[in-house]
Amino acid sequence: MAGEPVHRRTYAVDVAAPAGVVYGLVADTTRWPLLVPPSIHVERLDFDGVRDRFQMWVTADGAVKSWLSHRTLDPVARRIDFHQEVPAAPALSLGGRWTVAETGADRCRLVLEHEFTVAGDRPGDAAWVGRVTDANSAAELALLKGTAERWDRLDGLLLSFEESVRVKGPAELVYDYLCGIADWPGRVPHVLGADVVEQQPGVQTVRTTTRSGDGTVRTAESVRICFPHALRIVSKETAPAGPLEAHTTEWSVLPDETGVTAVAQHHVLLRDLPGRGAAAVRAHVRDLFGAQSSTVLHLAARHAESAVRAL
Structure with a gap:
């Protein structure tokens, strides 16, 4: 802690779900x-069932922050201790614990504790870290509670699918096309506009306007994390609407001995929508994002293959 004063925060919420379910989600x-x-992406680096080490990207007070975290899991006590190995500035250290206590039949209490220090205990920095921690912790607990309390129907609200295309062209050109979302208007038929801000290398904040096959215009805000050396891009919608409670996408370019496979993988958490059939909503979401992803992948393939023919 470098001798700096430790600031502590505690947050708790009662959840109408089994303690084991809540612990598993956390x-x-x-x-x-x-x-x-607030979580945009988690890149797991090491996990042995007890120790979990990962890089995390989150939104914090309108900015994208990243840090390396280590957690120790105790499923018997339903306790998870965590600390950031390399905290995001201005925090000097940050850690804490999650605990889940059973309070009755299919009921429990979820508690999140935070401890942090800032260099020189500067009041402005301490206040900023405290404010962001308060906001993110409240959002975390609220959605974990809401998700856990739907545990008996959660499988029907989760949806994962992918589209893929084989490419006879350089993997780097496919990746460049996928990364260059600012150039998609005019190149990708369903993309009407794309405003892109890259405040730090490889982290894109994007606002897109798209038109679906039935003419519906949709605006989406997202954060994209680009990994050029791994030929991967991960993204998350930050203001999902309609039937979407959460939506993440991963674009990956996979070279092999005979060519390249470009893949778009989607993971969706749907809202409960009274009066609407879950099967119809799932099919609509699958068809919409599947068709749009397939279009982008085929255009990226054409871009790479055209460059080869030109040479």
Whole structure:
């Protein structure tokens, strides 16, 4: 802690769901982008069932922050201790714990504790970290509660699917096309507009306007994290609407001995929509994002293959 004063925060919520279900949602960091609003992406680096080490990207006070975290899981006590190995500035250290306590039949209490320090204990920095921690923790607890309380029908609200295209062209050109979303208007038929801000290398904040096959115009805001060396792009909608409670996408370019496969993988958490058939909503979401992704992948393939023919 470098001798700096430790600031502590505690948050709690009562959940009408089994303690084991709630613990499982908190323990699986790979699902956090779908289940925890501020989380954009979690890149797991090491996991042995007890120790979990990962890089996380989140939205914090309108900005995108990233840090390396380590967690220790105790499923018997339903406790998870965590600390950030490399905290995001201005935090000097940040850690805490999650605990889930059973309070009755299919009821429990979820508690989140935070401890942090800032260099020199500067009041402005401490206030900023505290404010962001308060906002993100409240959002985390609220959505975890809402998700857990639908545990008996959660499988019907989760949807995962992918589209893929084989490419006879350089993987790097496919990736460049997928990364260059600012150039999609005029090149991708369903994309009417794309406003892109890249405040830090490889992190794109994007606002897109698209038109679906039935003429419906949709505006979406998202954050995209680009990994050029791995030929991957992960993104999450930050203001989902309609039937979407959360939506993440991963674009990946996979070279092999005979060519390249370009893949778009989607993960969706749907809202409960009274009066609307879940099957119809799932089919609509699958068809919409599947068709749009397939269009982009085929255009990226054509871009790469055209360059080869030109040479």
